[in-house]
Amino acid sequence: MSSADPRTHGADAPFDPSAEAARATAAILHDTLHGEARGVVVDSPPGAGKSTLVVNAARELAAAGRPLMVVAQTNAQVDDLVLRLAEKEPDLPVGRLHSSDADPYDKALDDLEHVRKSTKASDLAGLDVVISTAAKWAHVSGVEPWRHAIVDEAYQMRSDALLAVAGLFERALFVGDPGQLDPFAIVGSEQWAGLSYDPSASAVSTLLAHNPSLPQHRLPVSWRLPASAAPLVSDAFYPYTRFRSGTGHGDRSLSFGVPSDGGGPDRVLDEAAASGWGLLELPARHTPRTDPEAVRAVAAVVRRLLDRGGATVSERSPDPVPLTADRIAVGTAHRDQAAAVRAALAELAVSGVTVDTANRLQGREYDVTVVLHPLSGRPDATAFHLETGRLCVLASRHRHACIVVARAGIADLLDDHPSTEPVQLGVTVKFPDGWEANHAVLSHLSEHRVPWQP
Amino acid sequence: MTALRQRLAELRGPAVPAKALDARALAALAANPGCRRRALLDGAGVDKSALAQALGSPSGFGQSQFAFVRGNAFEAKVKADGGAELLRLVHAHLGGGPEPTTGAPDGDPAAVRTPDLAAAGPEGRAARTALALREASGTRAWTLLDHPMLALDVAGSPAFLEPDAVVVHPDGHWTVVEIKSFPMIDGAADAAKVGSAARQAAVYALALQQVAGHLDPAPPVHHRVLLVCPKDFSNQPTAAVMDVRKQLSVTKRQLGRLTRIEDIADALPEGTTFDVERPAAELTEAVESVPAAYAPECLAACELAFHCRERARGDGEVTALGRSVRGELGALTAVEDVLAAARGTAGDPDDPAVAALRRAAGLRAEALAAAGGDTAC
Amino acid sequence: MSLIHTLARLEAVESGRAQPLAMVRHRHLAARPLVFVPLTTAGEAGAPLGALVGSDRERPRLLVVPQPRDRDLRFAFLADLAEEVLPYVDSFAEDTEPAEQSKTDPETGKRVKVEVELCADAPQLIVPSRAGVDFVRLLGRSMRFRRTAEQDPDTPYPAPARVPLLGRWLTHFAERARVPGSTLIAAMTELLARHWATGQSSLEDQHLGALLAWIDPPGGDAGAEAARRAETARDAGGQLLCPPAGPATDPAFDNKLLAPAIERYDRARTALAAADDGPSADHRLAELTAAEREIGALVESRTRPTWDAVWHGLDLLNDLPEGERAAERWTRDRWSYTGHRDRVLAGEPPQPRRDDAVTAANKLAARETAQARLEAQEALDDPLVMAARRLSGEAFAGEVTEVVMAYSESKRPSPRPLVTLRTDDGPHLAERAKVYRSLAGKPQSAQFVGYDEEGGVVLRIMDKMGRGKEPDEGSVPEKGDQVTWTLFEHAPRGGPSLPEPEDTPWTHGGPPGTGAEAPDPVTSEDTL
DSSP, X not given: OOSOOGGXXXXXXXXXXXXXXXXXXXXXXXXXXXXXXXXXXXXXXXXXXXXXXXXXXXXXXXXXXXXXXXXXXXXXXXXXXXXXXXXXXXTSOEEEEOOSSSSXXXXXXXXXXXXXXXXXXXXXXXXXXXXXXXXXXTTOOSSOOEEEEEXXXXXXXXXXXXXXXXXXXXXXXXXXXXXXXXXXXXXXXXGGTTOTTOTTSBHHHHHHHHOTTSOEEEOOEESSSOTTTHHHXXXXXXXXXXXXXXXXXXXXXXXXXXXXXXXXXXXXXXXHHHHSEEEEEEOOOOOOTTOHHHHHHHHHHHHHHHHTTEEEEETTEEEEEEOOGGGEEEEESSHHHHHHHHHHHHHTTOOSOEEEEHHHHTTOOEEEEEEEOTTTTOSSOOHHHHOHHHHHHHTTSEEEXXXXXXXXXXXXXXXXXXXXXOXXXXXXXXXXXXXXXXXXXXXXXXXXXXXXXX | OHHHHHHHHHHHOTTOOOOOOOHHHHHHTTTSTTOHHHHXXXXXXXXXXXXXXXXXXXXXXXXXHHHHHHHHHHHHHHTHHHHHHHHHHXXXXXXXXXXXXXXXXXXXXXXXXXXXXXXSHHHHHHHXXXXXXXXXXXXXXXXXXXXXXXXXXXXXXXXXXXOSXXXXXXXXXXXXXXXXXXOBBTTBOXXXXXXXXXXXXXXXXXXXXXXXXXXXXXXXXXXXXXXXXXXXXXXXXXXXXXXOHHHHHHHHHHHHHGGGHHHHHHTSOTTOOOOTTSOHHHHHHHHHTSOOOOOGGGGGTOTTHHHHHHHHXXXXXXXXXXGGGGGGTTTOOBHHHHHHHHHTSSSOTTSHHHXXXXXXXXXXXXXXXXXXXXXXX | OXXXXXXXXXXXXXXXXXXXXXXXXXXXXXXXXXXXXXXXXTTSSSOEEEEEEESOTTSOEEEEOSSTTOHHHHHHHHHHHHHHHHHHHHTTTSOEEEEEEEEEOTTTOOEEEEEEEEESSOOOEEESSHHHHHHHHHHXXXXXXXXXXXXXXXXXXXXXXXXXXXXXXXXXXXXXXXXXTOOSEEEHHHHHHHHEEOSSOTTGGGSHHHHHHHHSOGGGOOHHHHHHHHXXXXXXXXXXXXXXXXXXXXXXXXXXXXXXXXXXXXXXXHHHHHOOSHHHHHHHHHHHHHHHHHHHHXXXXXXXXXXXXXXXXXXXXHTSOBOTXXXXXXXXXXXXXXXXXXXXXXXXXXXXXXXXXXXXHHHHHHHHHHHHHHXXXXXXXXXXXXXXXXXXXXXXXXXXXXXXXXXXXXSSOOBOOEEEEEOSSOOOOOTTOEEEEEETXXXXXXXXXXEOTTSOEEEEEXXXXXXXXXXXXXXXXXXXXXXXXXXXOSSOOOOOOOOOGGGOOGGGTSSOOOSOOOOOOOOTTOOO
């Protein structure tokens, strides 16, 4: 462990986030470029600059004359990396390997002069950097192995997907966020539980089980999460690999031009503007997933957020920046909930706000998020709804404030949840588990509670 | 608390001794923590098995004598020779000192001590165990406590727990050892059985933490517990480490919530008793006065499950079909109401649950009609 | 559980009878299955107590281990079991048909078609419940590493000749059971629960007697009452009227009936060993035989009801017509059987204890594909299954209201007609989503274009219209047609090919060790 540990600083030693982050990045790049190990693993908490790291590492490796392949998990992630790389270094020859489906890549790539696109890896041979999804890489064969690879979102990659591509590179930098949603299989995989190479486990757990001496780093600073959110997210989801926010309590603010009308949505907005968190609590009731009242409440909060002329101040700009629809996201657990929220927003004539499930919000960043709590109104808590990663994603997308809409009664639901999980021998326990993390987040949210009967 | 004890004794019935809470019962608190009936009956020390019998719905739980004999024989084998094999496994999996050597002289860190824990009554044995633990913590040697007795405070009353073994390492750590007779085959074991062993072990670890808490400095209690099982198809012991942090935190929280049995008891009508000597009708009424949260999983975890199932079915509770069934039904909880909503004879069509039910019913009817099927078979 | 399934269960509660969950039988059933009803000894790992086995429902073979802790008796049981199972399994080995298989040419590395044999039919094992499948797996594991005296003259406690081979076959069956939709081995409770919804929970459905009570209650009783009787009713001696389907026995049976009988058997055996003259030996042998027969009768009394229940279940299932695509999945089972036959013939070692990294990944990928294929095929074969997919927004059906001819913008324009569909379903259609319908058994694809003013779904047909400028007759839906489209693929493809095990990369520990695995060490105390 060579990365800086924020906990080693005494209470009175000033924490210099930029210096800490730079130190960590330098160590990572050093191990990647000059280290002996075949792999380097980097844990990156939400908003800690993972993409920046990947782009920097790619540029340095290219500059060192090492042909590089980059493995990401989704086409959107691949396109995003290509765009970021081209933005930083427009002259760098980059290959975008893509599938033969319709619309295989973002049309914006067509405008980039030095980005070549092809369905065949052989067409892209010789380019400094070739980027594609793990699924596409898995079909590449009969080529010289790359000297180096970067595997992005490695914690969301399944072990068997890594198995399919690991023969393509000699050594690799693995980057990802261990706190987000774990990969899963649609059939049972218990028979391999406890095996180091369980194909349904995450790529990183297999990698480290077989190569325990690989250097492991972590990025110690979240540049996204505000000072109001980093401690909670760190404590609840990363208790053994704590991180800090890059900004202090006074560095960011959210304010409204229009005063509160005294209604629930406005009160919770004021609470969130002041403290970074808000819980809009509707009366306890068991509801179907698309609880109409809760969905309407989410839409109302978003509507008021826009109507009240929200403005943000942050380290990026000393002047207030208007809070626009594209800087707001609504997060849900299920697709039908997202669809219901979209419909409710359309009824209130709101457009341009991102509404998506936790799965699809992974890796994204907004100024303000409004979250429909996964356990709101549920008669039972299931493993899906309790999954640690789901709550972590939903609670860590924002730069300024996060507003959670929920029915009352979640604490009782958690307490009444039967705890009879099977235990597989040899499987590393993921800790904290969702039950515990949910309790932690809920108890924090309850301090920012605005009860409301719509 | 004495008032509560008095109240709970009344609930059991005069002259009925409390059924001692063991680790299995405490671990089972987490199986259905939403059930007030179970919380109260367990908290009051009511013999649920006898109660189920008296209610006319016996549990059907029992242990085969083959399993019993086999379990005892295996545990004896694991602990033979002063626990040599057991300590070898503890050392191999958890370390914490040099390899233990039975017969090594006192003062040698490889030495193994097996203190005599015999004493009169559970209180005496618990005190003896606490003493042995304290002594062991200073010796910097291996100590094996065979069937120690641990007292755990449960809602103000002590529960006495007897783990298979506790080991004190030369480095001062305390470890719970669970010996089970289900096999570990090629390193894997029945995950449901391991899960219940882990929950049980967590109760012991919690009790051990309480004992440790009385010492200064408090010796560290491993949250990693050693599970010892027969290897493959043999009688040879093998072991695996279980991380019980999660089970520990659940157990702690559920034990903390047990104090609510006072409120549950207070809500009962005056004179309520679960004394099995009372007539069945009266008992049924008494049991019904405490709300239950029946789900099919109870059948494997609670002696009263058959009784509660009949009641749940009689009341048309949809959860009798499984907890997951309620997931999409919103506020609807009765079979009759769900079906009426699906058929369009009741329910608000703007309620998404009702709307989905109607669509489901329509699609189902359409498919059955298309295939020439007959719903009323 | 889908809401349609929930509704079916609630209807079952109301009517007191199980309700159909399927309009066709989604699993192939063999004309001549082998039914296996095993019992095990409580507390022991894989120590069988006895079994009924056979493919003739009137004449099951009863196998008994009068003292389950006796290794010789267990071996005798396993040898007898091999004698029943292996000839049945082998009886499908000879009848083959030519088939094509694609293999990697070792010289060129290219995929080439080779002609191989495919067994025309395959064996099918039916056990009462999921626990029965697990027991088959356990038996397979316990036997396949055993050594016979012929394999290793020095081995202590050599296994009877065919026992290791039976272990390999049972292992193969149990491993195949993990492939969704496969029926090389099937658990009756799972077969029935797939086709009927009872008025009880899926946990309770694991009790074969209770499950059958809902589907076909004796004497027209209400299902709940009949099921309760099957679960809990006991005779005057405290024994369950409907014994559990095993392999675990009821503790009351163990304690009150079996334990005393085994004790008598042990005593008779000790007495026989101590007999010092002919007449007393004869007498004691008779006592031993009687004790043995008593245990046999006990085992039969606990297995015969289950045996009959399994055949009853087969009758009920056979009354349903087989789903069209079930045969395709059975063909895959035949491939699986043929493949294992070939491995045994080629003298390959028994299956390893745990899979290597590549094998595990290949199995997981194959099962995920099988699961997706099964879900698609069941929906296409069965309107009731499709209804659930429509409810969840994964499929939609409706009437074609408009067809507008259109063409692609390539040099040789191909037909890309726009079809508008009026539907009450609410499909989760993303922009330009691909959808499929079944056209003469083959999937035709279309692209979601958008919604028209009345909310109709507009689709662009993309393929299966022939090579000409005009679409082939019948290849484009017409106005007024009822069409069902799915958002899921009809024939999901498998994943990419993985490296050979000897090329396992460093991330996964490198190549696994080679060579057959050693047998389990045997000790005098081994229980099996």
